[in-house]
Amino acid sequence: MSNLFHLIYASQAVHEFSRQDIVELLSDVKQKNQQLDVHGMLLYDKGSFFHILEGDKEIIHDLFDQIVKDEKYQKVTKIIFEAIPKMFFSDWSMGYSSLSRSELEQMDGMNDFFVGQTCLSGIDQGRATKLLRAFSCGRWRST
Amino acid sequence: MFKGIDFSHAFQPIIDINKGDIVSYEVLLRGKSHEAPWVVFNKVEKQDLPLFDQYNREKAIALASRLGLDRSINLNFLPRDILADEGSCLIKTIEACRRHGFNSKQLTIEITESEFVENYDALSNILNNVRRENIVIAIDDFGAGYAGLNLLASIQPDLIKVDMSLLRHINENGPRQAIVRAMSRVCLDLGIDVLAEGVETEEEFDWLRSIDISLYQGFLFAKPVFESLPTVDDLKFKIPTNSFTSVCCYGT
Numbered sequence A: 001m002s003n004l005f006h007l008i009y010a011s012q013a014v015h016e017f018s019r020q021d022i023v024e025l026l027s028d029v030k031q032k033n034q035q036l037d038v039h040g041m042l043l044y045d046k047g048s049f050f051h052i053l054e055g056d057k058e059i060i061h062d063l064f065d066q067i068v069k070d071e072k073y074q075k076v077t078k079i080i081f082e083a084i085p086k087m088f089f090s091d092w093s094m095g096y097s098s099l100s101r102s103e104l105e106q107m108d109g110m111n112d113f114f115v116g117q118t119c120l121s122g123i124d125q126g127r128a129t130k131l132l133r134a135f136s137c138g139r140w141r142s143t
Numbered sequence B: 001m002f003k004g005i006d007f008s009h010a011f012q013p014i015i016d017i018n019k020g021d022i023v024s025y026e027v028l029l030r031g032k033s034h035e036a037p038w039v040v041f042n043k044v045e046k047q048d049l050p051l052f053d054q055y056n057r058e059k060a061i062a063l064a065s066r067l068g069l070d071r072s073i074n075l076n077f078l079p080r081d082i083l084a085d086e087g088s089c090l091i092k093t094i095e096a097c098r099r100h101g102f103n104s105k106q107l108t109i110e111i112t113e114s115e116f117v118e119n120y121d122a123l124s125n126i127l128n129n130v131r132r133e134n135i136v137i138a139i140d141d142f143g144a145g146y147a148g149l150n151l152l153a154s155i156q157p158d159l160i161k162v163d164m165s166l167l168r169h170i171n172e173n174g175p176r177q178a179i180v181r182a183m184s185r186v187c188l189d190l191g192i193d194v195l196a197e198g199v200e201t202e203e204e205f206d207w208l209r210s211i212d213i214s215l216y217q218g219f220l221f222a223k224p225v226f227e228s229l230p231t232v233d234d235l236k237f238k239i240p241t242n243s244f245t246s247v248c249c250y251g252t
Ligand SMILES: Cc1cc2nc3c(=O)[nH]c(=O)nc-3n(C[C@H](O)[C@H](O)[C@H](O)COP(=O)(O)O)c2cc1C
Pocket: A025, A029, A032, A033, A042, A049, A051, A053, A063, A066, A067, A068, A070, A073, A074, A094
């Protein structure tokens, strides 16, 4: 893919999402994103989402338009939309994390992001990682 | 075309205290007898300056390669250099890096906003296009002159270098502390690294470290060194190892 971009946004959930709600949302989202060759990761913590989308520039742009317009679930704040050198989450059609540490550690590839600085310094220090860290430190929350 | 102009370069280390190591070197123009940059620039016809700048950068890359550079290299660009000819100077610089065996990841471009930029959109488009080459984009002298919030909002760099005028005696200056603390919060929110430039005293360093700034450049650690890449052992100030506490909190 030549025009690889990522878009990262944070949002405030309109209602509290249960684990079941998220699982349902994800199975829906995953399928759509697979068709579009869009990858990424979604985090949810106490009423706030943090979503990284990677893929073709135009496709991501249009997808984000849809997500913003769909006000049933969330109020969206765009953080960044920029070109990236490579896919960071290519193995995932849409990962999910609830930010619980023990759960994170069970998820393949997830724990790297959160288990302290020694691990963090070993992986790509791209923008997605830095923003994930900011979110995990309580930034971009609705309250 | 610039054969008559004798010049070379000095290298000033950039230190990451989280890694306890030198991560990059900023390249600075010098005369052959170590003269300041303006002495060299004065010998260049005004209309030739953009061409000279590019020649200067490519020569610096060649020198860094001869010196065995195995870290990153920081090179300076003016917005008008980048805006001219759709950013061709960036592409040429990236190509020069590759020719000398460097990975584009090792290249940091520092953009100084020394004059008013009229077309932020054009600048941001060009930069977004070279982003895929995996270079690091930095705003230099942040907080001095024109380099400010507009540039930050429109180009979303990977790194900002906080101007030394904001850091001078920061350990005892309330307004500067408030500004730099807020800047560093903004940068955390936007996924931007912060570098403290021109740090001269241990007191300034201690204060900056207390708000979790991890990248440093300044006389406290090392002055620019002519035609040489100083190593960690050459640093005047031993890099204190950072405690690994501040990075992450876990939600429940
Ligand atoms: C937190 C959250 C993340 C979402 N992420 C995506 C996504 O990555 N891809 C997608 O197609 N829809 C996503 N959606 C759903 C969109 O908001 C929207 O409902 C959907 O794209 C509409 O598609 P439809 O009109 O085909 O039903 C997300 C919704 C929420 C609440």
